[in-house]
Amino acid sequence: xxxxxxxxxxxxxxxxxxxxxxxxxxxxxxxxxxxxxxxxxxxxxxxxxxxxxxxxxxxxxxxxxxxxxxxxxxxxxxxxxxxxxxxxxxxxxxxxxxxxxxxxxxxxxxxxxxxxxxxxxxxxxxxxxxxxxxxxxxxxxxxxxxxxxxxxxxxxxx
Amino acid sequence: xxxxxxxxxxxxxxxxxxxxxxxxxxxxxxxxxxxxxxxxxxxxxxxxxxxxxxxxxxxxxxxxxxxxxxxxxxxxxxxxxxxxxxxxxxxxxxxxxxxxxxxxxxxxxxxxxxxxxxxxxxxxxxxxxxxxxxxxxxxxxxxxxxxxxxxxxxxxxxxxxxxxxxxxxxxxxxxxxxxxxxxxxxxxxxxxxxxxxxxxxxxxxxxxxxxxxxxxxxxxxxxxxxxxxxxxxxxxxxxxxxxxxxxxxxxxxxxxxxxxxxxxxxxxxxxxxxxxxxxxxxxxxxxxxxxxxxxxxxxxxxxxxxxxxxxxxxxxxxxxxxxxxxxxxxxxxxxxxxxxxxxxxxxxxxxxxxxxxxxxxxxxxxxxxxxxxxxxxxxxxxxxxxxxxxxxxxxxxxxxxxxxxxxxxxxxxxxxxxxxxxxxxxxxxxxxxxxxxxxxxxxxxxxxxxxxxxxxxxxxxxxxxxxxxxxxxxxxxxxxxxxxxxxxxxxxxxxxxxxxxxxxxxxxxxxxxxxxxxxxxxxxxxxxxxxxxxxxxxxxxxxxxxxxxxxxxxxxxxxxxxxxxxxxxxxxxxxxxxxxxxxxxxxxxxxxxxxxxxxxxxxxxxxxxxxxxxxxxxxxxxxxxxxxxxxxxxxxxxxxxxxxxxxxxxxxxxxxxxxxxxxxxxxxxxxxxxxxxxxxxxxxxxxxxxxxxxxxxxxxxxxxxxxxxxxxxxxxxxxxxxxxxxxxxxxxxxxxxxxxxxxxxxxxxxxxxxxxxxxxxx
Numbered sequence: 013x014x015x016x017x018x019x020x021x022x023x024x025x026x027x028x029x030x031x032x033x034x035x036x037x038x039x040x041x042x043x044x045x046x047x048x049x050x051x052x053x054x055x056x057x058x059x060x061x062x063x064x065x066x067x068x069x070x071x072x073x074x075x076x077x078x079x080x081x082x083x084x085x086x087x088x089x090x091x092x093x094x095x096x097x098x099x100x101x102x103x104x105x106x107x108x109x110x111x112x113x114x115x116x117x118x119x120x121x122x123x124x125x126x127x128x129x130x131x132x133x134x135x136x137x138x139x140x141x142x143x144x145x146x147x148x149x150x151x152x153x154x155x156x157x158x159x160x161x162x163x164x165x166x167x168x169x170x
Numbered sequence: 171x172x173x174x175x176x177x178x179x180x181x182x183x184x185x186x187x188x189x190x191x192x193x194x195x196x197x198x199x200x201x202x203x204x205x206x207x208x209x210x211x212x213x214x215x216x217x218x219x220x221x222x223x224x225x226x227x228x229x230x231x232x233x234x235x236x237x238x239x240x241x242x243x244x245x246x247x248x249x250x251x252x253x254x255x256x257x258x259x260x261x262x263x264x265x266x267x268x269x270x271x272x273x274x275x276x277x278x279x280x281x282x283x284x285x286x287x288x289x290x291x292x293x294x295x296x297x298x299x300x301x302x303x304x305x306x307x308x309x310x311x312x313x314x315x316x317x318x319x320x321x322x323x324x325x326x327x328x329x330x331x332x333x334x335x336x337x338x339x340x341x342x343x344x345x346x347x348x349x350x351x352x353x354x355x356x357x358x359x360x361x362x363x364x365x366x367x368x369x370x371x372x373x374x375x376x377x378x379x380x381x382x383x384x385x386x387x388x389x390x391x392x393x394x395x396x397x398x399x400x401x402x403x404x405x406x407x408x409x410x411x412x413x414x415x416x417x418x419x420x421x422x423x424x425x426x427x428x429x430x431x432x433x434x435x436x437x438x439x440x441x442x443x444x445x446x447x448x449x450x451x452x453x454x455x456x457x458x459x460x461x462x463x464x465x466x467x468x469x470x471x472x473x474x475x476x477x478x479x480x481x482x483x484x485x486x487x488x489x490x491x492x493x494x495x496x497x498x499x500x501x502x503x504x505x506x507x508x509x510x511x512x513x514x515x516x517x518x519x520x521x522x523x524x525x526x527x528x529x530x531x532x533x534x535x536x537x538x539x540x541x542x543x544x545x546x547x548x549x550x551x552x553x554x555x556x557x558x559x560x561x562x563x564x565x566x567x568x569x570x571x572x573x574x575x576x577x578x579x580x581x582x583x584x585x586x587x588x589x590x591x592x593x594x595x596x597x598x599x600x601x602x603x604x605x606x607x608x609x610x611x612x613x614x615x616x617x618x619x620x621x622x623x624x625x626x627x628x629x630x631x632x633x634x635x636x637x638x639x640x641x642x643x644x645x646x647x648x649x650x651x652x653x654x655x656x657x658x659x660x661x662x663x664x665x666x667x668x669x670x671x672x673x674x675x676x677x678x679x680x681x682x683x684x685x686x687x688x689x690x691x692x693x694x695x696x697x698x699x700x701x702x703x704x705x706x707x708x709x710x711x712x713x714x715x716x717x718x719x720x721x722x723x724x725x726x727x728x729x730x731x732x733x734x735x736x737x738x739x740x741x742x743x744x745x746x747x748x749x750x751x752x753x754x755x756x757x758x759x760x761x762x763x764x765x766x767x768x769x770x771x772x773x774x775x776x777x778x779x780x781x782x783x784x785x786x787x788x789x790x791x792x793x794x795x796x797x798x799x800x801x802x803x804x805x806x807x808x809x810x811x812x813x814x815x816x817x818x819x820x821x822x823x824x825x826x827x828x829x830x831x832x833x834x835x836x837x838x839x840x841x842x843x844x845x846x847x848x849x850x851x852x853x854x855x856x857x858x859x860x861x862x863x864x865x866x867x868x869x870x871x872x873x874x875x876x877x878x879x880x881x882x883x884x885x886x887x888x889x890x891x892x893x894x895x896x897x898x899x900x901x902x903x904x905x906x907x908x909x910x911x912x913x914x915x916x917x918x919x920x921x922x923x924x925x926x927x928x929x930x931x932x
């Protein structure tokens with residue numbers, strides 16, 4: 013079967029690509045568009061390392077097919093910073109040492125941004141349940157939760 | 171240099187501060203390149219065919235159809251690897267044998283576990299590689315299998331290796347068995363000790379195998395050229411080790427293989443061995459094209475090392491005053507398909523936190539049809555110490571002494587003779603117990619169905635061969651190169667040290683992890699050694715630079731050595747000379763390097779000795795839901811001796827992360843096998859690791875009892891934090907339910923069953 017020709021918007025840029033039916037959005041991002049910031053930890057939607065937003069909604073890109081994203085808007089970790097300026101979440105993850113190995117970090121940042129967009133002042137409880145779809149094996153989550161709380165405070169100040 | 175154990179303790183400089191990690195921006199922007207993020211032009215995709223059987227003789231492998239498939243460029247099997255003789259070599263905290271390594275990376279006579287690699291292909295696409303695997307015809311003679319450690323030790327159990335005879339017993343057995351080794355340590359007279367005891371507790375425990383659970387699957391990209399030289403990019407805890415193993419398995423010169431460690435997405439011991447790396451090299455050598463291989467999560471669970479499940483007997487005796495007088499333990503550890511479980515460190519650590527005159531510990535290393543175990547954070551210690559800490563808690567309750575007090579009375583301290591041999595230097599166990607006792611946490615009240623548990627833990631830590639270099643660049647900035655992959659903030663810790671040693675701003679030092687061609691042999695990141703050993707090598711490199719700059723200043727100033735000193739980032743004239751010349755900074759020397767003797771740098775090449783053990787004490791509150799058996803961790807505090815925290819935030823991170831891994835081990839994680847010998851939960855949905863909503867904040871208390879053998883007093887910190895949680899949680903469970911749980915994990919079905927049994931009895 014011929015490949016699908018897809019046009020979409022990734023991190024604000026118009027992109028077009030060809031993909032096989034079985035290729036996931038994660039495959040397309042990593043292998044075709046060379047956006048390797050999204051990671052594959054499980055390919056089953058259980059670890060959240062591939063988290064992106066699709067038209068503003070948080071999804072595991074390993075559970076979306078590449079051929080499903082035609083005409084849609086995708087935001088990945090590579091689009092989080094603005095020019096040289098880090099997003100407050102990125103800055104607070106660094107200041108709080110909220111990463112050790114860093115493989116899960118892109119997914120946590122994308123998921124945290126989606127949380128703060130809908131809930132600017134989340135409780136610890138809310139943060140923990142929102143991020144329950146993102147696995148981190150290094151940090152024990154403590155410093156991640158603190159970093160998200162601190163970033164939320166920064167964002168609220170504007 | 172100041173006296174050992176005292177550098178950086180004056181509160182000046184970067185050591186002990188929470189600097190931003192130099193590799194941080196790349197990690198929060200997605201720019202950092204992990205194992206699967208490397209690609210080369212013309213690369214092929216490699217895939218592995220794995221055994222569907224837990225135990226089967228491989229009668230034949232026909233690869234002809236796969237080789238004929240268009241797009242397939244290479245197929246490899248056991249025939250592509252020369253056999254290796256049996257020879258044990260030390261591999262950090264464990265031992266290894268190339269006879270077994272070659273069989274583990276590619277099955278030879280038999281497939282020994284479900285998921286055991288049987289063949290591999292390289293093709294122009296993933297889809298073609300997958301199709302090719304289906305065309306490989308493997309004829310198996312299926313054999314009876316054995317999964318459980320106790321079953322595997324029975325005389326009539328299916329035998330995995332015809333040439334495996336139990337070592338460490340006299341006379342040498344005349345029949346092969348699954349018991350690879352028996353070891354025993356003795357201190358004093360344990361029988362006489364029990365005679366002095368007023369209270370004796372005797373219990374049997376069982377733990378399930380658990381996986382390290384790193385989020386990044388194994389990945390390797392290899393390219394071998396026509397002249398036999400090779401490059402390899404992979405996620406590993408030790409690229410020098412990968413190079414050595416691959417050279418041996420592939421019959422190549424070490425100098426011809428250059429290995430670059432990618433950023434590593436977690437390892438916890440599981441990335442100290444090779445799986446894909448020799449296969450990718452062999453495929454590339456055959457195809458003459460680069461080959462990239464990445465494991466799926468299912469492959470990670472089925473074919474990379476978990477740690478042992480075990481059966482442990484513990485018998486301890488104490489006087490009515492609370493003095494431990496005897497400790498006995500018998501440990502049976504699963505090794506997986508090949509010998510080499512971490513039973514020896516399990517034996518050594520069992521009673522190491524305590525000063526006991528009479529100790530006897532016996533250990534068995536047992537093979538069964540499971541993936542070969544790999545190191546996992548303090549390999550072996552959490553299992554034996556879980557059992558001992560549970561019994562210590564029971565003794566405390568029998569004697570009516572609180573758990574902290576009892577541990578304090580028996581704590582190992584400076585001068586204590588350990589059952590496994592050494593006499594300890596300064597140790598921080600008592601300080602951690604004191605710290606826990608002073609917390610508000612220890613003194614808060616509990617409600618019904620809630621329990622509080624405490625447990626301590628010990629880990630040796632290691633040093634070993636380590637290289638690091640510091641190079642002064644033309645503008646006075648410094649390039650730092652270390653040889654141990656940075657798995658959790660190492661570059662920040664080493665940069666703190668380098669900046670302080672050279673007296674320059676942190677931002678002027680740029681650290682990288684060098685490839686195997688850039689530094690001498692450096693042992694892997696493991697054994698909690700990378701910050702300990704790496705900082706020693708940096709101190710040595712900095713010393714060479716300071717000595718060199720002083721010598722150059724003497725020449726420039728026509729001064730004698732005692733007229734110059736290196737201080738605060740500059741060579742300074744001393745005494746009368748100070749009136750004639752001005753101090754020269756590192757940047758000043760950099761400008762005139764070409765005229766004063768050439769490039770400036772230091773190269774630390776050491777075999778780091780004197781790693782101090784790190785001890786910790788954990789305190790946990792939990793609540794049991796009597797209707798579902800679910801356990802909720804309410805509150806958690808860790809106190810651990812770091813010796814000196816080079817970077818406190820990343821030390822705390824080790825404490826917190828280790829505690830949560832331990833929570834997973836205690837409550838939910840386990841390898842579940844069916845009667846068919848196949849793993850039933852090879853995915854993150856069913857292998858249930860803790861998520862953010864499962865755990866509370868983890869309070870971390872840094873205790874610093876300086877290690878006198880390290881210039882800054884550092885002790886390794888990475889492994890000890892996973893040791894106490896199992897016992898602490900089991901002890902809290904006992905308080906919450908009145909039931910002593912002796913089997914891990916304490917998952918809801920088991921908890922519910924125990925509660926029902928208890929209710930039925932009452």
